[in-house]
Amino acid sequence: MSTPKPSVSPSGVQYASFRGSGGTLFGISIVNLLLIVVTLGIYSFWGKAKVRRYLYSQTEFSGDRFAYHGTGKELFIGALKAFGLIIVFYAVFFAITRFVSLGVAIAFIYVGIAAVIPLALYGSMRYAMSRTSWRGIRFSFRGALGECYKQFLGGVLLTVITLGVYAPFFHVKMRTYWMNNTYFGNTPFGYAGRGKDLVWHFLLAVLLTIPTLYLYWLWYAARQARYDWTRTRFAAARFGCTFTGGGLLWLAVSNLLLLIVTLGFAFPWVLIRNIRYTLEHTGLHGPVAWDKVVADARAPKVGATGEGLADALDVGVAF
């Protein structure tokens, strides 16, 4: 077991650190597995909440742990509502195939998915932030749903029209939307990126896809993460990131080997290695006057339907 890095480096950069162990997480997952089998899957929502609670509780920043406030019950209800929505969706699809035509029904599927993805992303982001706290103060996401639709659908359209060249601009626009509307207490995060800073690297990655057998995308991902975090700020501080392509490649290869050798049973250790890599390479530069940060009563009340929808569609917001 590697010892966690100290949370403040000599240079004054503050890092979060993960204090949990793969063994404990393995134990939690196995007990979850038993209960999931006994309940024919229903328990998985409570199990998911339990795992998240553990992961958040073991993540420390500046001497204090994060906390996850979600419950299995709300995840279950969220999933049921999302399931209901999907059932209605299918019913309409089959009704159209029967009474109109298959072509119209397929068009309906495309339009329907396009209409639902922004809602799912928005809902899961709002849920994730509203259930996270540090030092007793909640995070929150306060973006407008209409803006999410505009940015997402506009970005997809432009990316398709430009045969993918617009993708880094789209990425920057979405991250701007996510970050600028995310708050810790009353204090917003901020992101100021420009797509044109990434676009040449992006095109290079496209060119190198085949010669490097897709591996160059890890270097692009590392570059994009470094770019993004350097331009992300909180109060007077900004973030920094030291991801490298080689680091990501080693992480992916070693994780894969671990999983193969253990027939998949190493999954908790793999998860923790990913978390550790991310936390150890993402730091907060500069001091923050934490005393100035206060909880904000305007933080929206959020249910877990969007989370359930995002889960069903297998989409999510990743930083």
Place this chain on the structure above:
Amino acid sequence: MLQSWSARYLDGVSAHAVAVTLTPAAHGLDIRRADGGVVVWPYADISQTQGHYPGEQVRLERGVELLVVDDTAILSQLHKVAPRVSRRFHDPKWRVHRPALVAGALVAAIALGAGIYFWAIPAVAVFVAEQIPVAWEEELGRVVTDTLTDSKSTCQDQAVTRAVDDIVARLAAGVSDNPYTFRVSVIQKDVVNAFAAPGGHMVVFSGLLRRTDRPEELAGVLAHEMSHVLRRHGTKALFRDVSTSIFLSAIIGDAGGAMGVVLESAKTLGNLHYSRQAENEADTEGRRMLIAARIDPAGLVSFFEKLEKKDLKIDKDFLKYLSSHPLTEERIARLKPQPGAARVTYAPLPMAAIWKTLATACDPEEPD
């Protein structure tokens, strides 16, 4: 003497932590500030949200307010001084039992999972598949056959259609209480295969037809496929497959991708087992059907023997036909009449004379 612990208090409004001293007492948790002020939290108002696992701080919440204690010994003290209300708090003494609990859970999860997977789900799926109306099966079968049997590749030869329909009618006449309407489409494709969709629609590829030397051989294959339909093998497999998939995805959702691969291959192996079982059943049932229709079951045997000879030469088409099927040798042994069995006389099928023409009538114009 009551023990005390240093802790940090957060009011849920500001991110500024205040150092406090906690003293668990019988009536509640005494919280003393550095300036001497004391607040008491009654235990009934407190919930513990962190501190259940090694390395976690103990986190006690009351509404939005919270206390963070580094030392888990405070929990043991809570259980000592307030045993009646302490059930809402984790007791660190249970932690030593965790490895045993996890080991037990692992064994139980595997045993139970295997039980559900290999016994309960197949049993329920088979039961459900036996209950559904024939009309639903026909609807199901249409999904499979519609895409394959488009008019372009379906053999339209009148003589072949008449001969095949005649054989099917003879076989069906021997089945009591037959709820199915059997139909056969011959597809012009050089593949040695035949299959039955749920509901009674069967597909025979022209490659198989061409390799038959007598109508009895085709009758054997058809009897075999009709038995699949009558025993609802396809419907059962579908129900089993869907329900095991749902069960697996519920588990995999938590267990992660690589474990998913292991469980998926277990599923494939399971399917092969059920598939061989179904083939054996269809062989036995098909033979009975042939005898009832007074068609010589030796046709089925001689067709398999022909396939086996090709098997030795490792014909690609043939391997395709056999995957998920029992060993041909075994099947032939089972299908041959037992020594000492009563001799039955069989009526030869009338289309025997023109079979050479019929067998090749549906060959694709340009072999692919």
